[in-house]
Amino acid sequence: MKESGKISKAVIKRLPRYLRYLEELIKKDVDRISSNELSGLIGYTASQIRQDLNNFGGFGQQGYGYNVKALHVEISKILGLDQTYKMVIIGCGNLGQALANYTHYYKAGFIVCGMFDVNPRLVGLRINDIEVMDYSLLDEYLEQNSIDIGIICTNKGSAQEVADKLILGKVRGIWNFAPMDLTISDDVALENVHLSDSLQSLAYHINHRDD
Amino acid sequence: MKESGKISKAVIKRLPRYLRYLEELIKKDVDRISSNELSGLIGYTASQIRQDLNNFGGFGQQGYGYNVKALHVEISKILGLDQTYKMVIIGCGNLGQALANYTHYYKAGFIVCGMFDVNPRLVGLRINDIEVMDYSLLDEYLEQNSIDIGIICTNKGSAQEVADKLILGKVRGIWNFAPMDLTISDDVALENVHLSDSLQSLAYHINHRDD
DNA sequence: TAGATTGTTAATCGATTAACAATC
DNA sequence: TAGATTGTTAATCGATTAACAATC
Numbered sequence: 001m002k003e004s005g006k007i008s009k010a011v012i013k014r015l016p017r018y019l020r021y022l023e024e025l026i027k028k029d030v031d032r033i034s035s036n037e038l039s040g041l042i043g044y045t046a047s048q049i050r051q052d053l054n055n056f057g058g059f060g061q062q063g064y065g066y067n068v069k070a071l072h073v074e075i076s077k078i079l080g081l082d083q084t085y086k087m088v089i090i091g092c093g094n095l096g097q098a099l100a101n102y103t104h105y106y107k108a109g110f111i112v113c114g115m116f117d118v119n120p121r122l123v124g125l126r127i128n129d130i131e132v133m134d135y136s137l138l139d140e141y142l143e144q145n146s147i148d149i150g151i152i153c154t155n156k157g158s159a160q161e162v163a164d165k166l167i168l169g170k171v172r173g174i175w176n177f178a179p180m181d182l183t184i185s186d187d188v189a190l191e192n193v194h195l196s197d198s199l200q201s202l203a204y205h206i207n208h209r210d211d
Numbered sequence: 212m213k214e215s216g217k218i219s220k221a222v223i224k225r226l227p228r229y230l231r232y233l234e235e236l237i238k239k240d241v242d243r244i245s246s247n248e249l250s251g252l253i254g255y256t257a258s259q260i261r262q263d264l265n266n267f268g269g270f271g272q273q274g275y276g277y278n279v280k281a282l283h284v285e286i287s288k289i290l291g292l293d294q295t296y297k298m299v300i301i302g303c304g305n306l307g308q309a310l311a312n313y314t315h316y317y318k319a320g321f322i323v324c325g326m327f328d329v330n331p332r333l334v335g336l337r338i339n340d341i342e343v344m345d346y347s348l349l350d351e352y353l354e355q356n357s358i359d360i361g362i363i364c365t366n367k368g369s370a371q372e373v374a375d376k377l378i379l380g381k382v383r384g385i386w387n388f389a390p391m392d393l394t395i396s397d398d399v400a401l402e403n404v405h406l407s408d409s410l411q412s413l414a415y416h417i418n419h420r421d422d
Numbered sequence: 423t424a425g426a427t428t429g430t431t432a433a434t435c436g437a438t439t440a441a442c443a444a445t446c
Numbered sequence: 447t448a449g450a451t452t453g454t455t456a457a458t459c460g461a462t463t464a465a466c467a468a469t470c
Contacts, residue, residue, distance in 0.1 A: 094309030189416035197227035205400035
């Protein structure tokens with residue numbers, strides 16, 4: 001295995017997609033697959049697939065290909081999906097609630113432990129057995145519970161303040177849905193989902209479909 | 212201006228971010244900005260900023276820099292934000308509802324016209340004055356209304372079928388939130404938001420923060 | 423063993439950065 | 447005009463693809 005730390009972001013971004021296709025193959029009881037066959041399904045070149053996987057070690061076997069289940073296990077481990085993550089959601093509007101339900105039903109391993117909002121109408125609400133707490137209780141909650149991920153579903157104006165609180169409260173990663181770029185100490189992982197940016201890209205591509 | 216059609220995806224992905232920072236500057240009544248100053252804010256190199264913008268034409272002026280408002284207008288036009296887009300949402304669970312509200316309140320220009328679901332409990336519900344219709348009415352609706360964008364918030368199993376219907380119904384773009392890769396005729400634009408992939412990347416970065 | 427397919431090096435391609443002449 | 451800063455070409459860097467020897 002190569003030294004970690006020099007694996008490019010582009011490679012990491014592809015790993016979840018490998019996982020999705022491997023899951024399909026497992027469902028179909030496919031035991032082995034060559035980089036060439038996988039290329040046909042997933043759309044990356046066979047060469048790229050082999051390069052990607054070899055960043056982490058030799059998971060394949062010459063003349064045989066890759067064992068589907070074993071590869072799935074390996075990529076899961078690389079991504080850290082063999083662990084569980086405790087999460088809090090800050091901002092419990094539609095999006096916050098959607099993410100709570102989504103992770104609850106579909107994402108074993110990512111567990112929403114606490115939900116927080118400033119809106120008194122939302123405080124007290126129960127979403128999948130998690131009660132929405134008042135935002136003022138966040139600091140205390142983070143002190144008393146070891147939380148891995150903070151999910152920011154607030155508006156732009158509050159997002160940086162929330163991020164600061166989350167970092168003080170020792171989260172290891174932030175999943176940011178607010179439409180802005182957060183300033184984050186670099187020992188905290190940050191993943192942005194900028195829906196607005198995404199929609200604007202779509203608009204561009206709608207107007208340049210023939211390119 | 213260069214020939215369109217050879218502008219890289221990386222450039223397009225950066226445009227919405229330029230727009231966000233330009234909006235901040237407009238709010239602060241900043242009239243002009245140099246690539247160097249903008250670089251300090253946005254985090255791209257000054258060189259990259261000038262390269263990016265020159266893909267579309269000479270928006271700046273030597274010795275002066277860029278006019279903030281004018282640049283904002285130009286990038287908006289490039290992205291097609293000077294137009295309006297009629298949208299339908301398929302799948303009106305939490306996420307579909309969240310997106311309806313989000314675009315309703317924050318995204319002038321992107322208008323949700325119709326919402327559809329198979330679940331009889333959701334059909335009839337009103338979200339921002341849009342009534343959720345039965346999914347079986349989608350084909351007819353698309354025939355009678357000229358819709359630009361279809362937003363897929365269904366589960367994986369239904370997503371491809373929905374996409375096919377949307378394409379038959381002549382949408383120009385699809386915003387896909389289902390955790391799978393759709394097969395799309397290439398005159399339809401496609402933008403994926405794979406939340407699950409995003410969360411998995413975050414997990415990776417949490418476990419490799421020191422790299 | 424012969425055939426298949428990986429792991430890995432080398433070649434290519436594309437994107438980013440640096441440099442600087444043009445020009446406001 | 448002198449100074450500032452763009453537009454644009456050239457250099458560098460990184461990521462993808464091609465090729466092939468290693469090996470199961």
